[in-house]
Amino acid sequence: MIDKLEMFIALANERHFGRAAEVCGVTQPSLSGAIRQLEDQLGVQLVWRGSRFQGLTPEGQRVLEWALRIVADARTLREEMRAARQGLAGNLRIGVIPTALSMIVDLTAGFAARHPNVHLTILSRSSHEILTALDRLELDAGITYLENEPLGRVTRVPLFHESYGLLVAPGHPLAGAARTSWAEVARLPLCLLTPDMQNRRILNHHMNGAGVEARARIESNSVITLAAHVATGDWASVLPSRMAELLTGPRLVAVPIDDPSARHPVGLITPEREPHTPVIAALLDAARRLPDLDGGKAPGGSR
Template identity: 45%
Template sequence: MLFRQLEYLVALSRERHFARAAQACYVSQPALSEAIRKLEEELDVPLVRRGRTYEGLTPEGERIVVWAQRILADRDALKDEVGALRTGLSGRIRIGAVPTATGAVSLLIDPFCAAHPLVTVDVQADLRSEDILRRLQNFEIDAAVSYLREDVAENFRTVPLYQERYVLLTSAADNLGRRTTATWAEASRLPLCLLTGTMQGRRVLDELFAEAGVRPTPRVETDSVAALFAHVRTGRWASIVPHAWLHVFGIPPGMRAVPLIEPARTVTIGLVMTAREPGSVMARALTEIARRTDLAAALERLPDNSVSQ
């Protein structure tokens, strides 16, 4: 059995198409098909349901893919570990992030890159929290910055980073924009642009609105926090954004960021990794940086609203 055969099988499982899997592996489709056929012969089980087109993996194939992902992840972790012992940490780390936390990820990556100058970073942003956990389990990313829900803390290793809190982003000319605070009930009556309902960040907002006894009816929904800022800038819409994003865009001209109260609840954002040992040397190095970096302090103060006037 060759590592390359396992890579082909994992790629086929991911791409669900022989030609796309071959392209992802930089080989011809016949070469990929033949390697998988030989793997089937060696394991003495059918791995792929073949017809006129790709019809999916067999039950045996689905189980073998899980083992293949583990074996390939351990191989990569071993190579990284040996490389780190010989010349220092090098290679590529893959970090996933939910949209609401993407603006804070740079505050973690900056000290990480300073400590490990030979490492390159691949940030996979705007992922749903469910997709992040799946990618971690499938070894498609090394670590993630996401919501630390109860089920996450139970099944993964986590490092709390900061408390996500929320502000009403609105026009400086709006009545609420001239206030020092606003309530969730007041915000619900504005023409809102919010994240889509399938995203964890939006579900958190809906819980807070429900706690205030209201239910928002946004006219515009998007999967991008940057798009929320763009819509508010038109002057037609208001939005609710995580305070961490104000440290990326500041408070754009003509806008105000008003802290939300009643309730004034926060949600924990943290670093998430698989619980397997010894695990990825990249993830361990990022964990050390996360424990030494005070993201909460860096994000604590809101930018001065006066800059937008």
């Protein structure tokens, strides 16, 4: 039944029989047959069918909740037994908010060195996409903001606090400034992350707090796209300080924003589950042992 539940979860996630079959590595008739067998075993209809997938029935929605729990427990059991036989191995999928991509290496480099048989996949995702993918078992862990918006039932380990810098070209009037303010930043022609990104909502909040409205002439979900536009000299952007520093060079300058200063905690999250799979447990342990990127020791994980 576990295999059928995994196919059912894939169908619920993809909302398309063909794409779900691809994800599961089976033919579409095989997947359709497995779903019908699952319906026969449970004695309820799970899927509204027409010429194409039309959604889950109310019973299907309830079965999905159980399926996610059962499949997660089964995966934990399989991985624990494999770790007992072969040592730590497997795949680890981590979703990372775009503004933390420059920081993830502090966690993953040491983890990968200690566990060479674990394959890491790091994906850029918005904070909302990370939470959704964790619920659907499409990600194993996430690096995201720990405050501002609800996280739900997750295990969390704080990693660092995000502060902010203005990114401009060397010829910009503020390029030589020691610091700047949110009010001054808001008056510039800005290119910023898209509103679906929590970073953008944070920036809007700070500019509104300074009595000005954040208006971006260019929006993108790519930090590299923002930096490329800033380098032309026509725009400015606001990025986390460390990422801004990483991008500085002959064509870009970072100026601290500290009037007023802003700091927001970012950390590792995983679904709240006991026991965790061996791979996730090792990742949480690595995060708790990581020196705090703000300069001290990272506090222990909390829920």
